[in-house]
Amino acid sequence: xxxxxxxxxxxxxxxxxxxxxxxxxxxxxxxxxxxxxxxxxxxxxxxxxxxxxxxxxxxxxxxxxxxxxxxxxxxxxxxxxxxxxxxxxxxxxxxxxxxxxxxxxxxxxxxxxxxxxxxxxxxxxxxxxxxxxxxxxxxxxxxxxxxxxxxxxxxxxxxxxxxxxxxxxxxxxxxxxxxxxxxxxxxxxxxxxxxxxxxxxxxxxxxxxxxxxxxxxxxxxxxxxxxxxxxxxxxxxxxxxxxxxxxxxxxxxxxxxxxxxxxxxxxxxxxxxxxxxxxxxxxxxxxxxxxxxxxxxxxxxxxxxxxxxxxxxxxxxxxxxxxxxxxxxxxxxxxxxxxxxxxxxxxxxxxxxxxxxxxxxxxxxxxxxxxxxxxxxxxxxxxxxxxxxxxxxxxxxxxxxxxxxxxxxxxxxxxxxxxxxxxxxxxxxx
Amino acid sequence: xxxxxxxxxxxxxxxxxxxxxxxxxxxxxxxxxxxxxxxxxxxxxxxxxxxxxxxxxxxxxxxxxxxxxxxxxxxxxxxxxxxxxxxxxxxxxxxxxxxxxxxxxxxxxxxxxxxxxxxxxxxxxxxxxxxxxxxxxxxxxxxxxxxxxxxxxxxxxxxxxxxxxxxxxxxxxxxxxxxxxxxxxxxxxxxxxxxxxxxxxxxxxxxxxxxxxxxxxxxxxxxxxxxxxxxxxxxxxxxxxxxxxxxxxxxxxxxxxxxxxxxxxxxxxxxxxxxxxxxxxxxxxxxxxxxxxxxxxxxxxxxxxxxxxxxxxxxxxxxxxxxxxxxxxxxxxxxxxxxxxxxxxxxxxxxxxxxxxxxxxxxxxxxxxxxxxxxxxxxxxxxxxxxxxxxxxxxxxxxxxxxxxxxxxxxxxxxxxxxxxxxxxxxxxx
Numbered sequence: 001x002x003x004x005x006x007x008x009x010x011x012x013x014x015x016x017x018x019x020x021x022x023x024x025x026x027x028x029x030x031x032x033x034x035x036x037x038x039x040x041x042x043x044x045x046x047x048x049x050x051x052x053x054x055x056x057x058x059x060x061x062x063x064x065x066x067x068x069x070x071x072x073x074x075x076x077x078x079x080x081x082x083x084x085x086x087x088x089x090x091x092x093x094x095x096x097x098x099x100x101x102x103x104x105x106x107x108x109x110x111x112x113x114x115x116x117x118x119x120x121x122x123x124x125x126x127x128x129x130x131x132x133x134x135x136x137x138x139x140x141x142x143x144x145x146x147x148x149x150x151x152x153x154x155x156x157x158x159x160x161x162x163x164x165x166x167x168x169x170x171x172x173x174x175x176x177x178x179x180x181x182x183x184x185x186x187x188x189x190x191x192x193x194x195x196x197x198x199x200x201x202x203x204x205x206x207x208x209x210x211x212x213x214x215x216x217x218x219x220x221x222x223x224x225x226x227x228x229x230x231x232x233x234x235x236x237x238x239x240x241x242x243x244x245x246x247x248x249x250x251x252x253x254x255x256x257x258x259x260x261x262x263x264x265x266x267x268x269x270x271x272x273x274x275x276x277x278x279x280x281x282x283x284x285x286x287x288x289x290x291x292x293x294x295x296x297x298x299x300x301x302x303x304x305x306x307x308x309x310x311x312x313x314x315x316x317x318x319x320x321x322x323x324x325x326x327x328x329x330x331x332x333x334x335x336x337x338x339x340x341x342x343x344x345x346x347x348x349x350x351x352x353x354x355x356x357x358x359x360x361x362x363x364x365x366x367x368x369x370x371x372x373x374x375x376x377x378x379x380x381x382x383x384x385x386x387x388x389x390x391x392x393x394x395x396x397x398x399x400x401x402x403x404x405x406x407x408x409x410x411x412x413x414x415x416x417x418x419x420x421x422x423x424x425x426x427x428x429x430x
Numbered sequence: 431x432x433x434x435x436x437x438x439x440x441x442x443x444x445x446x447x448x449x450x451x452x453x454x455x456x457x458x459x460x461x462x463x464x465x466x467x468x469x470x471x472x473x474x475x476x477x478x479x480x481x482x483x484x485x486x487x488x489x490x491x492x493x494x495x496x497x498x499x500x501x502x503x504x505x506x507x508x509x510x511x512x513x514x515x516x517x518x519x520x521x522x523x524x525x526x527x528x529x530x531x532x533x534x535x536x537x538x539x540x541x542x543x544x545x546x547x548x549x550x551x552x553x554x555x556x557x558x559x560x561x562x563x564x565x566x567x568x569x570x571x572x573x574x575x576x577x578x579x580x581x582x583x584x585x586x587x588x589x590x591x592x593x594x595x596x597x598x599x600x601x602x603x604x605x606x607x608x609x610x611x612x613x614x615x616x617x618x619x620x621x622x623x624x625x626x627x628x629x630x631x632x633x634x635x636x637x638x639x640x641x642x643x644x645x646x647x648x649x650x651x652x653x654x655x656x657x658x659x660x661x662x663x664x665x666x667x668x669x670x671x672x673x674x675x676x677x678x679x680x681x682x683x684x685x686x687x688x689x690x691x692x693x694x695x696x697x698x699x700x701x702x703x704x705x706x707x708x709x710x711x712x713x714x715x716x717x718x719x720x721x722x723x724x725x726x727x728x729x730x731x732x733x734x735x736x737x738x739x740x741x742x743x744x745x746x747x748x749x750x751x752x753x754x755x756x757x758x759x760x761x762x763x764x765x766x767x768x769x770x771x772x773x774x775x776x777x778x779x780x781x782x783x784x785x786x787x788x789x790x791x792x793x794x795x796x797x798x799x800x801x802x803x804x805x806x807x808x809x810x811x812x813x814x815x816x817x818x819x820x821x822x823x824x825x826x827x828x829x830x831x832x833x834x835x836x837x838x839x840x841x842x843x844x845x846x847x848x849x850x851x852x853x854x855x856x857x858x859x860x
Contacts, residue, residue: 016486023487050506056446057453058513065516068524069509072502076480079499080487086495087488094498099574120574144529144550 002168003125004029007039007135007158011175012232013077014044022173022232023084026130030090035125037165039135039158040081042073063108067137067148071097074134074154082132092130095120097137098146101164102157104138110150111138113157113219116164133161152213159216163223170225172212173232178239179204179211181265181415186403189416192238193264195245200264200358203392206302207356208269217241262361263368263413268406269354270399272302273327274385276319277334279344282309287318289341290334297333299326303354303387303394315344319385321396324350352384353402356394357409363390375412381405432598433555434459437469437565437588441605442662443507444474452603452662453514456560460520465555467595469565469588470511472503493538497567497578501527504564504584512562522560525550527567528576531594532587534568540580541568543587543649546594563591582643589646593653600655602642603662608669609634609641611695611845616833619846622668623694625675630694630788633822636732637786638699647671692791693798693843698836699784700829702732703757704815706749707764709774712739717748719771720764727763729756733784733817733824745774749815751826754780782814783832786824787839793820805842811835 006026013019030036050069054061061069078094085092101117124131135154138147149156155172162170179201180190196204198221205214211229220227220241230238280286287306294301302321309316322330327348334346355376362368372393376383381404385396397405410416436456443449460466480499484491491499508524515522531547554561565584568577579586585602592600609631610620626634628651635644641659650657650671660668710716717736724731732751739746752760757778764776785806792798802823806813811834815826827835840846 016483019487053446053506053510054513057449057510058517060517061513062516065509065512065522065524068512068526069506072505072509075502075505076483076499079495079502080483082495082498083484083488083491086492087490092495094495096498096576146526 002033003035003037003165004169004171005037005039005158005162005165005167006171006173007154008041008081008173008232009154009175010041010044010046010077012173013040013081016080019043019077019080019084023081023088025173025232025235026081026085027088027090030130037121037125037131037133037161037167038081039133039154039161040074040077041135041154042070043077043080046073046076064145067108067146070148071134071137071146074136078132078134082130085130085132090130091128092132093124094132095124095134097134097157098139100131100133100161102133102138102160103141104147104149106140106142106145106147108145109148111140111147113138113149113160114141116160118161118164121161122165133157152216155213155216156219159219159223159225159227162225163219167225169228170220171228171230172216173230174211175231175233176211177231177234177236178229179209179241179265182406182410183209183268186268186406187266187410187416190410191415191417194237195240195242196264197360198241198243199391200360201241203356203358203389204265204267207267207358207392207394208271208354209265209267211239212241262365263357263359263415265358265415266406266409266413267356267358268402269356270352270402271324272321272352272354273324273348273350274319274321274352274396275327275330275334276317276347276349277341277343278317278347279313279315280318281342282314282316286341289337290318290343291320293333293337293341294320294322294330297326297329299323299330299333303385303396305385305387321352321354321385351399352396353399353405354394354396355402355405355409356392357413358392360391362393369393371412372409375408376405379404379408381408432463433465433467433595434599434601435467435469435588435592435595435597436601436603437584438471438511438603438662439584439605440471440474440476440507442603443470443511446510449473449507449510449514453511453518455603455662455665456511456515457518457520460560466560467551467555467591467597468511468560468562469584469591470504470507470562471565471584472500473507473510476503476506494575497538497576500578501564501567501576504566508562508564512560515560515562520560521558522562523554524562525554525564527564527587528569530561530563530591532563532568532590533571534577534579536570536572536575536577538575538577541570541577543568543579543590544571546590548591548594551591552595563587582646585643585646586649589649589653589655589657592655593649597655599658600650601658601660602646603660604641605661605663606641607661607664607666608659609639609671609695612836612840613639613698616698616836617696617840617846620840621845621847624667625670625672626694627790628671628673629821630790631671633786633788633819634695634697637697637788637822637824638701638784639695639697641669642671692795693787693789693845695788695845696836696839696843697786697788698832699786700782700832701754702751702782702784703754703778703780704749704751704782704826705757705760705764706747706777706779707771707773708747708777709743709745710748711772712744712746716771719767720748720773721750723763723767723771724750724752724760727756727759729760729763733815733826735815735817751782751784751815781829782826783829783835784824784826785832785835785839786822787843788822790821792823799823801842802839805838806835809834809838811838
């Protein structure tokens with residue numbers, strides 16, 4: 001008998017029907033001999049509706065109170081889910097983040113988990129209950145106030161609980177069948193990945209793949225908790241994310257495994273903008289001054305590229321990418337620092353896309369980079385920036401060619417599935 | 431500087447506009463030099479909507495989970511109210527029942543408060559905050575589970591917090607201007623009562639007056655917390671409920687006070703039914719057997735009347751009233767006990783009304799009872815049952831004459847106001 005942590009997102013519990021469907025699946029898992037802990041998000045659009053209400057009463061809702069407000073969303077879904085499970089004859093109890101021992105720092109709206117003390121959860125499952133835990137929320141160690149974990153918080157709750165409970169697996173149920181070799185909305189022949197390493201998944205997540213967030217994968221890797229991403233609609237096996245492929249998975253996969261060891265997939269991201277600082281004196285300290293100004297404005301940047309300086313002028317250009325939302329703040333910060341950093345001008349470009357090829361295999365295959373650029377070139381895609389890691393290569397291109405570029409790369413690396421049917425989408429069709 | 435506990439019901443915070451209006455009133459109270467603790471109910475119909483959802487996923491929602499679900503309602507209203515107050519420049523913090531130290535027993539859906547440990551609330555107001563507390567909810571001492579207090583729970587929360595914080599007054603804001611000498615929907619000339627004793631208020635509450643529930647008044651009397659019932663719409667002074675009239679109140683009232691000392695008001699109640707057990711052997715133990723059967727079915731009864739037995743048969747009839755909802759259960763319990771209690775037959779009548787005259791003055795005024803029956807008789811109202819206490823006299827009549835009966839009694843005891851204008855209703859007109 002194992003202990004399974006399952007996480008269901010808002011689209012899986014959007015209404016009473018969804019809750020009843022999820023309840024059935026949970027009861028099946030329990031009946032097949034497992035202890036089950038469930039982490040649940042707020043129903044459908046509840047969180048957005050609550051934020052709307054908050055903005056109606058206050059132009060800038062206070063962080064502590066916004067967290068108090070938003071955490072009512074999971075309270076509703078978890079209580080309803082526990083009721084639905086009990087009405088199927090299986091005992092169940094719901095717990096808030098606080099009751100489940102999810103201890104965080106005090107940064108409202110984006111708190112970080114600092115400890116998980118799941119004594120009540122362990123006791124509840126030991127008594128034969130399914131324990132339902134509110135995702136996305138915790139309680140501050142210092143202030144005892146209710147906190148929320150920010151974007152992707154429910155996935156992180158699930159992995160953190162799985163780690164604290166020493167669970168056998170953390171199942172993340174979503175509205176797609178798993179992690180794909182590319183975004184199936186863009187690449188019709190994208191293939192569901194049966195297994196992917198934590199390392200490759202981290203690179204995919206930070207390169208624009210939205211199925212799992214970087215933060216959640218990072219947590220799972222640190223505590224070595226296998227994640228199984230799968231659809232709450234189809235019930236098919238999804239994608240396993242772990243250190244090593246599970247034995248039964250590799251057996252199933254056969255030949256396919258050979259390819260997947262090389263290249264996991266192609267990710268793209270159109271949520272970033274590019275800032276170029278033109279005419280920076282090419283001497284020690286200038287780059288540091290630029291990125292100090294950016295970091296003081298609390299902006300996270302992604303790629304950084306510095307051109308070779310022109311010998312005639314001793315000036316260079318420095319480009320970096322950052323979330324579009326932070327663009328105006330970055331420009332403002334740099335303009336303020338203009339007297340200290342003697343640059344010529346600033347350029348801001350939000351019509352860019354980033355395309356990334358990810359795979360642990362590439363570090364021992366020098367041909368991968370060449371094949372990647374070759375595929376882009378044949379598709380007529382111009383490369384503006386390049387950045388590499390040991391298991392990833394990313395380029396920045398114009399935004400309007402991103403779909404062509406992703407398809408070209410996907411085909412070039414033999415990732416296309418043999419038939420369109422391999423790409424199955426879950427209930428909502430999204 | 432005093433400490434004021436204010437309670438706002440669901441109709442006062444039904445939408446964003448209502449929340450902002452209430453926030454303004456709270457800030458005014460704070461600015462006039464008081465420490466302010468606010469107890470708030472769920473917005474408008476939230477609780478009903480949540481119960482609907484629960485019934486969609488489970489035919490009989492589990493008590494523990496229903497409490498978890500329903501308590502999200504106050505979490506939403508209290509967080510929004512705190513935000514609205516903060517956006518007016520006044521610091522505020524919201525607290526769940528559990529955070530506010532409302533400790534209850536473990537009876538889900540109708541828990542009783544067993545202790546209040548308001549350390550966090552006291553600390554919050556001492557720091558200059560307005561503390562907003564979720565009404566209607568607490569945490570079980572034994573199981574640490576979230577509980578709800580059942581009907582009128584938010585009023586009880588307010589009074590209990592006022593007692594624990596040693597508050598100067600507990601203000602109950604509602605959608606009417608206070609407690610009236612009769613239900614103003616029935617008696618156009620009903621008068622707002624400026625002051626009423628705990629004792630009279632308790633009798634009114636248990637006789638059908640719905641402004642304050644018996645439970646809340648009982649709590650306030652035990653800890654001697656003055657209650658001020660008033661409208662959140664009009665801002666006018668309402669009704670004070672306390673041991674002794676406050677000095678400034680009696681000065682205002684002048685002559686009127688004399689009358690009010692005699693009779694506080696007329697209450698009526700059409701929510702009860704009457705059960706008559708016909709042909710009960712008039713010997714020791716028979717009545718006890720009947721009411722043991724009823725109490726074993728967990729039914730609370732109200733009036734009990736036993737007729738003088740007919741000398742010829744040695745049989746008597748016993749009648750009692752009870753909430754209509756418990757009628758079928760009572761009949762079932764008595765039928766089951768039929769062999770043990772040798773009665774002839776059962777009669778069940780749900781077309782009754784109870785009319786009660788309440789006033790501490792009546793115990794020293796023997797004429798009151800005669801005047802009461804006289805007024806009813808002149809209005810052509812037949813009396814079916816009579817029951818009295820030291821400060822109350824109640825009769826049961828046919829349901830269809832209740833309005834005529836209440837008006838006749840109200841006029842006979844000089845309770846009518848001089849003009850219709852004295853009866854002012856708050857915003858919703860209800």
